[in-house]
Amino acid sequence: MPEPTTFNSQLSTPFKACLFDLDGVIVDTAVYHYKAWKQLANELGFDFTEEQNEHLKGINRIKSLELILGWGGLQKSDAEIQVLATRKNEWYVEMINAMKPDEILAGSRELLEDLRTAGIKIALGSASKNSSIILKKTRLADLFDAIVDGNVVGESKPHPAVFLKGAELLHVNPEECIVFEDAVSGVQAGKAGGMKVVGIGTKEVLKDADLVVSGLHEITIEKLKKL
Numbered sequence: 001m002p003e004p005t006t007f008n009s010q011l012s013t014p015f016k017a018c019l020f021d022l023d024g025v026i027v028d029t030a031v032y033h034y035k036a037w038k039q040l041a042n043e044l045g046f047d048f049t050e051e052q053n054e055h056l057k058g059i060n061r062i063k064s065l066e067l068i069l070g071w072g073g074l075q076k077s078d079a080e081i082q083v084l085a086t087r088k089n090e091w092y093v094e095m096i097n098a099m100k101p102d103e104i105l106a107g108s109r110e111l112l113e114d115l116r117t118a119g120i121k122i123a124l125g126s127a128s129k130n131s132s133i134i135l136k137k138t139r140l141a142d143l144f145d146a147i148v149d150g151n152v153v154g155e156s157k158p159h160p161a162v163f164l165k166g167a168e169l170l171h172v173n174p175e176e177c178i179v180f181e182d183a184v185s186g187v188q189a190g191k192a193g194g195m196k197v198v199g200i201g202t203k204e205v206l207k208d209a210d211l212v213v214s215g216l217h218e219i220t221i222e223k224l225k226k227l
């Protein structure tokens, strides 16, 4: 006699995995990046706007610095770029080392826990090389099945590598994944990887996302099923 069919929440969702960007999606570290880069630019004798800062989101450290130096009309050698990037990172690390678990953005922990309960796999897909500090300080590390960050993948978003690696580590196909992103480059990376993308921010900025919300507190598994 075959076993009677029991309800399995894992089978009831059309997606099998969620891939989360970190900065600006789960924690508000995008603000710390902005502060530290601004401080560096100011020391170099120029400033840049919040609108320009949008272009830095999702972009790795060295590429971000190259963009900023371009805005200031400055040219630096590779060795000087390394020194400046390290300086910015020291300020940034000082800020994230002071983070507390209550700095997690609204709804993040709840959504991660709900997804786990539903049997949906979870990976981090971040360009940051500092993700382990942030996950430790906010006590979120245990909620992830795989961590893909700037230490694992070299290509910067909008290249899809960071999310494709996440899907691979979770043993799911890209089309079975939903990406959560606050950066234009990150939304593009998810779409380039063949995934559904939830944008965290505004529709005006995150034009290519399949759904845009102001934060993870607006997300439920029911909403994700409709994507």
Ligand code: BG6
Pocket (backbone or CB within 6 Å): 022, 023, 030, 033, 056, 057, 058, 059, 060, 061, 064, 089, 126, 127, 128, 129, 130, 131, 150, 183
């Ligand atoms: C991304 C941020 O998550 O990580 C970018 O959106 C940042 O702003 C990038 O430049 C790299 O971060 P880190 O921590 O390695 O300097």
Ligand code: MG
Pocket (backbone or CB within 6 Å): 021, 022, 023, 024, 025, 030, 057, 058, 181, 182, 183, 186
């Ligand atoms: Mg981000």
